[in-house]
Amino acid sequence: MVTDAEELSKLDAQTSRLLSEAIDLMIRRQDAPDNPVTLQTIANWRARSDAHDRIWQRVAEAHGLSGIALGQSDKSRIMSRRNVILGGVTALGAGALSSWAVPEMRLRMGADHLTTTAELLPIELPDGSAMILGPDSAVAISSTRDMREIRLLRGMGWFEITKDVDRPFYLDMGNGNFARMAGATFEISRDAGMLNLAVAQNSVELTGGSGHVVEAGHWVRVDQRSSLFEEGERDPSFAGAWKNGVIVAEAEPMEALVARISRWIPGRVIVAAPSIAHTRISGVFDVSDPLRALEAAVRPTNAQVRRVPGFLTVISSA
Structure with missing residues (x-):
């Protein structure tokens, strides 16, 4: 039986795979911009699913290419796979160190929302829930008829999740750590390998092994490197204080x-x-x-x- 955690991990692996395929197709187009076979291959790949098309659009945007430009000849832009990645990161305003650039490029391609230094971003979720994305943070959002899901790719967020017992809300916090709830208000942050969660209203269940339930007025801290687990009590009004x-x-x-x-x-x-x-x-x-x-x-x-x-x-x- 496939667990919810395993299913969510598959979604993350799929995004990485699609990004790699999109970069390879971008290189093929740069090498042969007028080749009808290449252009048709790209069109067929994009048409396979909404996820395929979304990843392609993000790779294209990273290079400043519009949908029209992708259909035009541009023989001056011949790129290797490394240049595609580093060039995209440069266009996004990031550094050019390859050891940092590749994971940063993947994060940016997989994120639905990103923030910069000191920026707080209010976001209305598809189910009517709300969140505030903290500074220098990133999330990816996906939903199905049976499940609501957010992946915290980096940073911190404040969540006010609408209660729906028939469609549980899942939060992928990275490194195999997941949280599940019908509805709750809480904060979460990922900092230097440390995961912090504090609940203001209702409760949040940690899945993937511990099955620990965090009630309102409580916090937990998990070292994602050693799995060391800590918990304590705190006034619920302190949760999400960084918003102020x-x-x-x-x-x-x-x-x-x-x-x-x-x-x-x-x-x-x-x-x-x-x-x-x-x-x-x-x-x-x-x-x-x-x-x-x-x-x-x-x-x-x-x-x-x-x-x-x-x-x-x-x-x-x-």
Whole structure:
């Protein structure tokens, strides 16, 4: 019997496969833009399903190509597979380091909604539910007649899920971690390999092994590398406080808290002192001034925050 978690994992694998096929077809078109066989092959591939066509459109958009341009000759743009990926990432405003570019390209191609630094994005879901996507975050949305699903590809979100016992809502939180509910209000974040979930109303069931039910006024934290599980109680009103510019931390590993605050800071934030990364930090941090919030978060470790020209922030030992 195929479990819900296995079914959702198949959907993620399918997206990766379709993206790879679309990139290969893009390369074939660039090598032979006037070849009728290539153009027909692309047309047939796109017509196979809505998912095929959606992935193709995203690959095309990454290169600034409209539907008309894809039917025109462009012999000047001959690309290798590597250039297709890196060129698309550059067009999307991302860096050009290949070790970072390939997963970033895949994330952008698979996401339905993306946010940038310090951006909060309200989203109305197809079933009438609502969410707020946090800064530097990404989600993919899909629904069937029997199931509602969102994949949190990166970052954080606030969810207000409409109750429907006949169509449960599934949240794929990555690394085999899933949540299921008929309806609930909660926040979720993925930061430096740490998964945090806090419930404000109703309850959320964790699937994929633990079967743990998180009730309103409770939080759980899962280390996605070691599967270490922690839980506790907290005033439900603190859930999603970041929507109002405040981050609440309770005995949280510093590297995870730094990663969350960093979503409000332009550029990259690096913890250059691994010895302090796992120090537990508690407190309330005002991200209306994110650099001051970052300094306050690392102060218990006596670490220093240095802003380097070129959008880089380094946290190092004093």
